[in-house]
Amino acid sequence: MKKLIKGLREFKSSYFCTHQELFEQLSHGQKPRVLFITCSDSRVDPNLITQAQLGELFVIRNAGNIIPPYGATNGGEGATIEYAVQALDIQQIIICGHSHCGAIKGLMKIEKLREEMPLVHDWLKYAEATRRLVKEHYSHYNSDDLLEIAIAENVLTQIENLRTYPVIHSKLYQGRLKIYAWIYNIETADILAYDVERHAYVSPQSQLPESELDDSLLSPFPSCSNGNYSTPPHLEVVEQPDDIPIVIDQRFPMSPLSPQQMERIYRGSRSVN
Numbered sequence: 001m002k003k004l005i006k007g008l009r010e011f012k013s014s015y016f017c018t019h020q021e022l023f024e025q026l027s028h029g030q031k032p033r034v035l036f037i038t039c040s041d042s043r044v045d046p047n048l049i050t051q052a053q054l055g056e057l058f059v060i061r062n063a064g065n066i067i068p069p070y071g072a073t074n075g076g077e078g079a080t081i082e083y084a085v086q087a088l089d090i091q092q093i094i095i096c097g098h099s100h101c102g103a104i105k106g107l108m109k110i111e112k113l114r115e116e117m118p119l120v121h122d123w124l125k126y127a128e129a130t131r132r133l134v135k136e137h138y139s140h141y142n143s144d145d146l147l148e149i150a151i152a153e154n155v156l157t158q159i160e161n162l163r164t165y166p167v168i169h170s171k172l173y174q175g176r177l178k179i180y181a182w183i184y185n186i187e188t189a190d191i192l193a194y195d196v197e198r199h200a201y202v203s204p205q206s207q208l209p210e211s212e213l214d215d216s217l218l219s220p221f222p223s224c225s226n227g228n229y230s231t232p233p234h235l236e237v238v239e240q241p242d243d244i245p246i247v248i249d250q251r252f253p254m255s256p257l258s259p260q261q262m263e264r265i266y267r268g269s270r271s272v273n
């Protein structure tokens with residue numbers, strides 16, 4: 001607690017004092033452009049990883065970045081979604097899962113939670129579609145790979161849940177809302193974004209319209225200057241005809257996939273039984 005109180009003082013004397021105009025502006029109202037839904041995990045910080053300013057992200061956080069389907073609960077998630085989209089007119093939603101997610105680890109061993117953490121057990125039923133899909137389609141993977149696949153699949157399950165909200169359904173119908181699926185990797189600070197057409201996770205800049213691309217976005221994500229970081233072997237960098245480098249993560253195929261799609265996603269990486 002002492003550390004936090006020192007932090008409060010430091011925040012006021014440094015950040016607040018150099019951004020007083022922003023704070024004054026924000027006191028009159030907020031106009032965030034993005035609803036960012038992610039896990040409560042202490043290693044994931046939406047503002048830090050996106051370098052967003054105060055007032056730019058409207059955030060929902062809970063264990064496992066889960067959105068209960070419409071009508072399933074009367075919880076805060078639905079109210080926050082409704083407020084974000086209707087009152088704040090937010091037109092972009094990101095659901096961001098992350099590597100090493102404890103909630104998804106729990107989901108993969110759900111029976112163990114029943115007695116020890118009954119509330120977590122009950123909460124994870126809103127991710128049951130993820131558990132079932134992973135169990136029935138990816139059982140030939142080892143437990144580490146299964147966890148990463150479940151994390152990736154769960155973001156898509158939660159997007160399906162999000163679509164059950166009338167306010168979301170209506171805005172999507174009007175073409176006034178975009179939903180993005182992201183995975184944040186804790187050890188590399190990389191973000192991968194799900195691409196519906198490729199059925200794969202790709203670099204997020206490849207999903208921007210051409211008009212929004214500039215030089216700073218056309219290069220791959222930077223690596224650390226100490227040279228310790230290199231692209232993990234499962235990430236395949238593919239040069240596109242328009243010179244936008246796209247990183248395809250070979251571990252996260254989304255089912256159902258045709259054999260051709262499977263082969264494309266897994267080329268050169270590992271065999272699929």
Ligand SMILES: [Zn+2]
Nearest residue numbers: 039041101102
């Ligand atoms: Zn998590």
